Amino acid sequence: MHVTIAQAQKIVEASRAKAEALNTQMCIAVVDSGGNLKAFYRMDDAWVGSIDISHKKAKTALFFGMMTGQIGQLSQPNGPLYGIEHSNDGLITFPGGIPIVDDDGVMSGAVGVSGSTVENDHAVAEAGVRAVGQIELPEHPWRT
Template sequence: MHVTIEQAEKAIEAARKRALELNTQMCIAIVDSGANLKAFYRMDDAWVGSIDIAVKKARTAVFFGMPSGQIGKLSQPGGPLFGIEHSNDGLITFPGGLPIVDADGVMIGAIGVSGSSVENDHAVAKAGGEALGVCDLPEHPWRT
């Protein structure tokens, strides 16, 4: 099951609202459960360098079914996943990418946000994901 464009638009709209509240300019990417781009939205004056980061955060989240920042905790020097960023044409492993899981625990895609501090990026991604009813992330979400 892949995220629909209607769902993607809803998530982007919620993320955009949160970004405005935080007075930030964000890039917001939605990918489906195959990590393929579904929708993308770049607010005016957002960093151009955030385009690729937003997409890669979303892809990273769906690649491993977990928040992008969770991987970053494990990929530090000396950590068990040091260097994992070299896989999959480049991962981004700091916060701002979140899987989108439906009510049945099925991962239908992910949202990635970049353009401000990682705290703000995460907050905006969370607002987007929650607009689709995501609550608790199961330990190992599956795809169908």
């Protein structure tokens, strides 16, 4: 199952509203369950570099079925996933990417946000995902 365009638009709108509430400019990327870009929104004055980062955060969250901040914790030196960011044509392992999981626990895509602090990036991504799904993810052996 893939995230629909209607869901992607809800995610973008909720994320944009949260970014405005935080008084920041963001790039917001939504990918489907295959990692393909479904929707993208770049707010006025958002950093150009955040275009690629937001898309990679979304793909990273999707590829591993967990929030990018969780992957970042596991990829620290001496961690079980150290160096993972060099795989898959480059991953982003700091907060701002969250899988989209429906009420049945099916992952249909992911959202990635970039343009501010990692705390703001995560909050904006979370607002988007909450507009269509849930944050709690199915059990995963790497999840701590």
